[in-house]
Amino acid sequence: MNQEDIWTGSYYDLSIEFPLETKPHQLKDSLSSATQLKEFSLSILDEPLSPGELVYLQGSLGEFPCMLSVMVVEGEATWLDFSIPVQLFEKRYDVIYPLTVDKNRWLMEINELYIALAQTIYNSLPFQLAMIGEEVAGMTTSTTIDIATSKTMSTILPPSLQDKLQLETTGETLSNNLRFYLPIEGE
Numbered sequence: 001m002n003q004e005d006i007w008t009g010s011y012y013d014l015s016i017e018f019p020l021e022t023k024p025h026q027l028k029d030s031l032s033s034a035t036q037l038k039e040f041s042l043s044i045l046d047e048p049l050s051p052g053e054l055v056y057l058q059g060s061l062g063e064f065p066c067m068l069s070v071m072v073v074e075g076e077a078t079w080l081d082f083s084i085p086v087q088l089f090e091k092r093y094d095v096i097y098p099l100t101v102d103k104n105r106w107l108m109e110i111n112e113l114y115i116a117l118a119q120t121i122y123n124s125l126p127f128q129l130a131m132i133g134e135e136v137a138g139m140t141t142s143t144t145i146d147i148a149t150s151k152t153m154s155t156i157l158p159p160s161l162q163d164k165l166q167l168e169t170t171g172e173t174l175s176n177n178l179r180f181y182l183p184i185e186g187e
Contacts, residue, residue: 006088008087009087010134011085011137012086013084013136014082015136017079017130018127020078027080034121040113041060061113064110068080077128115156118130119176128141131154131155132156139153147167153183154182159177
């Protein structure tokens, strides 16, 4: 399989929402801090971002190649999406769909890498919402997420969103008062 072939199909994402007013240098600094993680490498973004612009970069997360897309959605937010091609999981693991931790215990290793990455980024540049899962990019935003939606995907929530969704006492406590939530099976 050549390098171009791996970037087709679906992706397992970490999708992070930042406020619209986030500046390109802030994103660059947060990504620079993330490259301090031994499991993560990436070419650093040098181009300024404008609303509607999409920038793709390639790197690696753990043993997997990872694509990063940066997008500014006018009137909404700035998004960082880290994506690993699902077909790479299919070559290494027995994948059971839907692609959830309940059905694929090995997936927690990938989630742990994404959680470490999100925490490191949050330490440098606080975000509004982070989602983990297959093709989660664009599923919801910090202004539209509700409790029912939050139960369908893995999320990393800052305190303000925990309060909004009344989830302050559940989930796994992370650094900086972030909390990680797995989807609730059957919801």
